[in-house]
Amino acid sequence: MRYDLAIIGGGLAGTATAFYAAQMGARVIVIERRDVNLGASGSNAGSIHAQIPFDPFRHLGADWARHYSEVLPLFIESIRLWAGLEAELGGDLGFVAKGGLMVAGSDHEMQMLREKSAIEQAQGLGIDLWGADGLAERAPFLTGGFPGGAFCPIEGKADPFKVAPLFLKRAREAGAELLRNAPVTAVERDSGGFLITAGGQGIRAARVVNAAGAQAAEVARMVGVTVPIEAHAIQVSVTEKRPPLLPWLLYFTSEKLTLKQAAEGGFLIGGGWPARMRGGPVVDHRSTLRNLALAQRLVPGLADVQIVRSWAAMVNGTPDWRPVLGEVPQVPGFFLNLFPWMGFTAGPVVSKAIAALALGQVPEVDLAPFSL
Structure with missing residues (x-):
């Protein structure tokens, strides 16, 4: 053929x-x-991203971010396509785009968010910077005391299954x-x-x-x-179902985290934590515990939540x-x-x-x- x-x-x-x-x-x-x-x-954890990831920005700097930012128009256009994809394909994809919040863990990281947001805005990505008061008012589910965050209104989630x-x-x-x-x-x-x-x-x-x-x-x-x-082994966890609490995709600048709540009520906890290799990728309980502790640090309502499933997979990366x-x-x-x-x-x-x-x-x- x-x-x-x-x-x-x-x-x-x-x-x-x-x-x-x-x-x-x-x-x-x-x-x-x-x-x-x-x-x-x-x-993967089903995150719909648009913001420049903070971890490489911290380590590689603003010049890297400006070079990387050329991908942002692709994210913007793809999210527009995502918005009509369920109608185009005639099925449920679990797509929701209510926004994504990147929480700053310190005053220094808040300043880095300001620098990063200027690069993002130059590529046409809408970013709203919230101070401590704005964060407390708009995100009462968070632990108090964080200096602020960056909110991107087009981010969200979909169901990778x-x-x-x-x-x-x-x-x-x-x-x-x-x-x-x-x-x-x-x-x-x-x-x-x-x-x-x-x-x-x-x-x-x-x-x-x-x-x-x-x-x-x-x-x-x-x-x-x-x-x-490059191939990387990473892992994701999902918790038991809880009442609605978290409306957005949530990130944290101090450590790797993506956190969101599915429509069914379970929380998906990810962010690129490493899995182990044993013939193939397998869950590393150390990463599971640290990832969960980080989610609980940001959202006190998860203090007693139970993880019901964790899984590992290979993802690709470039330097x-x-x-x-x-x-x-x-x-x-x-x-x-x-x-x-x-x-x-x-x-x-x-x-x-x-x-x-x-x-x-x-x-x-x-x-x-x-x-x-």
């Missing part, structure tokens, strides 16, 4: 690219080494095919495109999208390309936190859809753009700054 487009990876990036390409009339196949949504796309499967369902209805349990072992140039060996089968495609997440560097090497993708997107110059027809850390947020708009590029169309957003 010959396809217009072969997509390697069955996470959000791969399934969304397949959906948009199939909608454009392309003959598409998604090749997944295990099953759909088992990697970072289905194992639902997004990629629904993209895939609609892609298959539009004619896309799926090959499960088929690890890719070779990608070779072929007359008219590429020959991919996956699960012992040969698949020919005019063009290829590498959306393999933490395995993307391995796939890229098959066509002689080095991609600066400068920037994505690697678009056609590889030295391998025409081979495209990268690799968005580290914040790929759940950016996935819809970036995948739509990659599908357009791969089919010779002009995308709605500019991916040129993120070329390999």
Whole structure:
């Protein structure tokens, strides 16, 4: 069988690219080494981010933040796309965008938030700075005494268990095919495109999208390309259900934390705490305890909350936190859809753009700054 487009990876990036390409009339196949949504796309905490992450800002500085800030227009456009995605796909994705609050743990960190917000605002991202009084008035669920915070009104959450499967369902209805349990072992140039060996089968495609997440560097090497993708084992926890308390996505500047409350009442606690590797990623109880203690430090209402489930997964990262997107110059027809850390947020708009590029169309957003 010959396809217009072969997509390697069955996470959000791969399934969304397949959906948009199939909608454009392309003959598409998604090749997944295990099953759909088992990697970072289905194992993250479901945060919809737009603010520059504080931890790398603290360590890498303002020059890094200005360079990184080129991704913010992608977040803004993707969140606009997210807002209509449930209607477009015809299903519930658990999407809510009531805002995100980054709480400053000290006066010095509050000043850093001011510096960071100026960089964010220069890229068109709306940020409201709250002082101690504003924080106490608007966020009474927080522990008292923090000097302030930065509020981004477009941030929120979605359900990572639902997004990629629904993209895939609609892609298959539009004619896309799926090959499960088929690890890719070779990608070779072929007359008219590429020959991919996956699960012992040969698949020919005019063009290829590498959306393999933490395995993307391995796939890229098959066509002689080095991609600066790093794999990180991190973990997330969810608590028992509680009455509504936290309306927003919550961050903390002093340590890594993302905290939000699902519509069903459980709190999702994340932020990139490390898991252990034992054959694959497994939960590290030390990270679980520290992550929970941090959440309880910010929100006293969680003092006696019980964790009901924790899980670990591999996510991809790059040294400068920037994505690697678009056609590889030295391998025409081979495209990268690799968005580290914040790929759940950016996935819809970036995948739509990659599908357009791969089919010779002009995308709605500019991916040129993120070329390999």
